[in-house]
Amino acid sequence: MFPAARLMELLPTCTGALYIAALTVLVATMLAALLRFPKYCVQKSPPGPRSWPLLGSLNFSTARIDPREALKWAKKYGSIVGLKKGSVDVVILSDYEEIKEYFSMPELQFRPTTWGLHAAEKGLTVFNGEEWKQNRDFSMRALAKLGLGSTAMRQHIGEEACHLADTLGSRRGSPVAALAYIQRAFLNCMCRYLLGYRYDLEDPRRKALDDALSGFRLQAAAAPAEHRAAWLRRAIIDRLCPTSTSASRRRLLTALHTVARLLVAANNEFKPGERQNSYIDIYTERMREAAKENNPYFRADALIGNIVDLLTGAATSGPLYMHWTLLNIAARTDTLQAELHQEIDSVVGFDRSPKWEDHTRMPLTMATIWEMFRWKVAAPFNIPRGTGEDTKFGEYQVRKGTMVFPNLLAVHRDPKLWTNPDKFDPSRFLKPDGTAQTTRPEGLLNFSVGRRMCPGEGMAMVEMFLVLTTLLHRFRILPEEGQTINIPPLGPSLELAETKLRFIPRNRN
Numbered sequence: 001m002f003p004a005a006r007l008m009e010l011l012p013t014c015t016g017a018l019y020i021a022a023l024t025v026l027v028a029t030m031l032a033a034l035l036r037f038p039k040y041c042v043q044k045s046p047p048g049p050r051s052w053p054l055l056g057s058l059n060f061s062t063a064r065i066d067p068r069e070a071l072k073w074a075k076k077y078g079s080i081v082g083l084k085k086g087s088v089d090v091v092i093l094s095d096y097e098e099i100k101e102y103f104s105m106p107e108l109q110f111r112p113t114t115w116g117l118h119a120a121e122k123g124l125t126v127f128n129g130e131e132w133k134q135n136r137d138f139s140m141r142a143l144a145k146l147g148l149g150s151t152a153m154r155q156h157i158g159e160e161a162c163h164l165a166d167t168l169g170s171r172r173g174s175p176v177a178a179l180a181y182i183q184r185a186f187l188n189c190m191c192r193y194l195l196g197y198r199y200d201l202e203d204p205r206r207k208a209l210d211d212a213l214s215g216f217r218l219q220a221a222a223a224p225a226e227h228r229a230a231w232l233r234r235a236i237i238d239r240l241c242p243t244s245t246s247a248s249r250r251r252l253l254t255a256l257h258t259v260a261r262l263l264v265a266a267n268n269e270f271k272p273g274e275r276q277n278s279y280i281d282i283y284t285e286r287m288r289e290a291a292k293e294n295n296p297y298f299r300a301d302a303l304i305g306n307i308v309d310l311l312t313g314a315a316t317s318g319p320l321y322m323h324w325t326l327l328n329i330a331a332r333t334d335t336l337q338a339e340l341h342q343e344i345d346s347v348v349g350f351d352r353s354p355k356w357e358d359h360t361r362m363p364l365t366m367a368t369i370w371e372m373f374r375w376k377v378a379a380p381f382n383i384p385r386g387t388g389e390d391t392k393f394g395e396y397q398v399r400k401g402t403m404v405f406p407n408l409l410a411v412h413r414d415p416k417l418w419t420n421p422d423k424f425d426p427s428r429f430l431k432p433d434g435t436a437q438t439t440r441p442e443g444l445l446n447f448s449v450g451r452r453m454c455p456g457e458g459m460a461m462v463e464m465f466l467v468l469t470t471l472l473h474r475f476r477i478l479p480e481e482g483q484t485i486n487i488p489p490l491g492p493s494l495e496l497a498e499t500k501l502r503f504i505p506r507n508r509n
Contacts, residue, residue, distance in 0.1 A: 045082050047078065071410055089401065095410075099406045099449065111385070149459070160189055161471075173503065176503070182322050184199070184210060186322070186463055187311065253308075264300075317378065317446070321373065325468060337472070354470055363434060366438065376493075380491075384405050
């Protein structure tokens, strides 16, 4: 028998040898599966790169799909590409009309259990079937009852934008890493509904929540397509390789769930009148009713998972896009920023703050927001769907359990949809009559499509508009002195998180 030290010497990596050994045991099972399902061997599957036995089409040591490689596959094989990751079937869609059609199919309103973030196990993002439907429908009704989507919500977001401007203005033009404050402001907008209160942007009591969310930032965008043998990753790989992506993600999810449990536990500690009614209050009451009805879909762990999903949704993509927009504007002070200042001043004047109703008279501002969503592809594959049953994409057969990714990079850079697609050009979203594009333009997929699209699109657009216009109404936004800003058009660009900006009060004279 080998001593432990000697055994570890024989494991130069945390994945390869362990996976190969475990998968060897599964060969007979996989061969039997082929015999059980001969129909898939004769029906037409989506074309794609060569699939190796056991390993599939992707690099065996990583679960990542390179978006640039996916573009090459689309050019070679067409807009519907099929591949395998180990035993997982994967389809990548690269045509906008096909994504709209297939992502609206009932068969694609599922979340694959092989998705990396499915380790969360509970919550709106990963629930399927009746559990997802009941939790989503109830949650949307509860949040609407609390004011989501109302005039009061828009007023609250405007107030939060002013708090953010006050905090950044208190630095008196000194360079500040603004992303952390932007994330807190966006998060506060959701906390009003989930918790019934907001935090001050520099309140030390929010540190645990901010730390957990900053570590999680855009993990959903980076979540890989894992092997079906998730038990192997949990039981062996994560323990022997604690720095692996899977292990790191699991720790982040654990931290977020711990914070959510603390927030729920603290819900009853408030005295009457100290906070507003909250999502936690309404869901807790629904849990009591569900227990009497023998309804299994409303439980404490579902509440925790829903809170985590809603918090991460509020604190990830929106703040990042807001930050990138400010960086981009700071790099164009004499052109785009000057034009935005002129537009905002002409509509708002100097005696009040911007409000949501102004957006219909600010075509350039809205176009700038839309163009950043198009040009900066933060999550090239967004969040995958899963096929709940066998289906067809055009002439191709797609098996139940297939992971389906939309290729946002292909769509947002499609020359059939966009002139000079690699260029940042807000004017592409200006209407010929000079009015604002107030609804999401065709061709943008940041919020996905179908019933599983992001439910927070409306709130996110109000946040983007009011935060951007409030900051530009008050400040000239400049890079740190002596620094230049370069925004890569692809990927989450986490290296920009600490990029500092100067918020210089504007001279109204």
